[in-house]
Amino acid sequence: MAERATPPPRSRPPRPSTRRPPPPPKRKLTGGKVFVTMLSVLVLVATGYYSNLADSFTDGLSTADVISGSGEKPADGAVDILMVGMDSRTDAQGNPLSKEQLAMLNAGKADGEINTDTLIMIRIPNDGGKAVGISLPRDSYVDIPNHGKHKINSAYGRAKLEARAKLQKQGVQGRDLDVKSNLDGAKSLIATVEKLTGAKIDHYAEVNLLGFYDITNAIGGIDVCLNKAVKDSFSGANFPAGRQNLQGTAALAFVRQRHGLPNGDIDRIARQQVFMSGMAKKILSKDLLVPGSETLGKLQDAIKKSVVLDPGWDIMRFAQQMMGFTGGNVSFQTIPIVTIDLSTPNDGSAVGVDPVAVRKFVQGVITPGGPPSTGATSPGTSTTDGTSAPKPTVNVLNGSGRDGLAGDVSDVLAGQGFKPGTTGNAAARQKTVVRHAKGDKAAGEAVAQALEGEFAVEEDANLTKGKVTVILGKDYQQSGERLAADPLLTLNGLAQEPQPACIN
Structure with missing residues (x-):
């Protein structure tokens, strides 16, 4: 498996945002990229299941050795996976995207920041129960180990840039410099998520910008439904109300948009969850994944360009677990949120969260019947x-x-x-x-x-x-849904209605 490198960022701490800044033209919004990770894992599963090509398929995938063996393991043998959407202008092998590709993706210019703009923790049970995806808003204001309180999407970048400066003083340079500093960034992000949620992350999956575009094109898009027409120059979203099929650039715009939505990033999370659910359903279709087909080949190529996994991930074992969820045992939720407009000393406006409430919520979601997590009441x-x-x-x-x-x-x-x-x-x-x-x-x-x-x-x-x-009653809102779009959604993975529910 290939190691990963990224082009050197400017060696400075991530720039704190200002309160409600007017975004420049073509502001980069990359929330939807994490779907490629989840979808790519499903493709890995399906590929191994249908055509027994797991060994040849995983050859060429990029890896990052970032998982610690320490920490308490779930008693039920469940697996917790951190899915990360990276704000990266390279493919998984570290090759820079061309100007034409960046323009096609409406990506704009890089500004030196290294952010993880989408975070979803997936728990895969070992007993045939329901798999759960928990979204962590990118602007959640949390404690980052060794860096103090900041937005969670800066945890990776802060640790990477700090490690990069130290490595440069030691004489490390070139590709090796990026590979090693990337590892520090991912480890810091994992530690931050573990501290916030109380969970132990077993596997790590990271995705770049281009893969989402390629995969949605390969599978012929996903059907969505909007309550109202939207037009947003920052993400490129320009859609009528009602049902429609989106792929490529349009799909990226759909899952990126947060400006102009009633609840900003919270509405975007609802879009991401709906889109992920539709992609999971479509990608596991036996009609779509025909061994030797052009579609399957395109999916494999897109995954190798877009996904980074930890090297300890047993894909075939994961395949056996995942194939049991095609009947609908996958749900998506969002951590409890205190406010979407928290004023911070240095990071502008952020999403306020209560760590005790988050740990309590996560413990209840991922370990039904278990005791409350430490520190929660x-x-x-x-x-x-x-x-x-x-x-x-x-x-x-x-x-x-x-x-x-x-x-x-x-x-x-x-x-x-x-x-x-x-x-x-x-x-x-x-x-x-x-x-x-x-x-x-x-x-x-x-x-x-x-x-x-x-x-x-x-x-x-x-x-x-x-x-x-x-x-x-109809007034009931699950913890984590309280600031979500209206009408509130209960997402049930692959067990969808033939037509998707309409959202903001």
């Missing part, structure tokens, strides 16, 4: 002497009209220590309600607090003490 009931009472069993009924929501909420509550009860559907309703047995109001209030919403808590004569029923 979850609400509970108390006895008259002040000691903690056992948490109740919680039944969850879905009256929201969103498929799969009862199971998702039950998993999150189980992750906070509540005992999972039954799940099912209820008559459609507008408001979410939490019901408890007579004399057991504290149990109902504990569940309502865990759901992090202003929900009614009512007595139900049909319930016995220690049992609570949650009936979800």
Whole structure:
């Protein structure tokens, strides 16, 4: 496998942004690139599955040895993968993109910054359960080990440039200088994500700018639907309202746009999740991936130009796990957000997040039924002497009209220590309600607090003490969805409706 190099950036710390700056023409917005990573992994899986070419296919892929063997491993053998969209003007082998390619991609001019503009953590369970993708907004204001608090998308660049300066003093130069400093950048990013989420990253996948363009062209685009027409000169997005098929430059513009959207980067994340879901569905189609076909060949070429993986990744084992998710067991969520307009000392306007709430959320999502993560607290009931009472069993009924929501909420509550009860559907309703047995109001209030919403808590004569029923209404928003586009989306990976839901 080939090692990776990138053209030398200017040796200066990443430039802090100013508060709500007017972006220059052709401002680079690269959020959609991480889809190529996820899609490329799926292609690797499908290639190995259909044509048994895994060895020859992985020959030529670029690698980065950035995964530490230390840290606690999930008891269930699950795998946590960090998917990264890099703000890079090279292919995976370090070859600079041509002026013609950059113009085609509406990439504009490089400004010396090295940012990871899209971050998605994927947990692949080992027991056939649901795979979960968790989006981390690129402007999240977090603690970067050894660098203090900054936007998470600068973690890679800060560490890379610091390492580059040290290596230059040691006489390291040329390709070796970039390869070694790139490793420091990726390691810093992984450490930052692990600190924020409480998860242990097992594998790392990084993608460059060009691959997304090539892959969407190769598969014939993805169908999307917009609530309203949009026109944005910064990303190049210019689309009518309604359903449409997007590929190449248009697909890039769709997943890049954040200016002119009601919730900025949060709406962009919703677009990314919808587009990723559609790409995953299409790329695993047996009709599309015919062994020896021109389409499969184009996909393989695009992946080799666009993807960097850690060398310890057993692609064939991963293939066996992933092929079980084609029935719809993939969902996408976003970490809880405090504000989308946090004023910072040096980094301009950022996305505010609460690390304790993020770890609690991630623990509940990726380890249903497990204990809350270290440092996180979850609400509970108390006895008259002040000691903690056992948490109740919680039944969850879905009256929201969103498929799969009862199971998702039950998993999150189980992750906070509540005992999972039954799940099912209820008559459609507008408001979410939490019901408890007579004399057991504290149990109902504990569940309502865990759901992090202003929900009614009512007595139900049909319930016995220690049992609570949650009936979800259309008003219910999962943690991490609260600032998402309206209408809110519950994404279920490959189990999509034939026509995609409309979004902002």
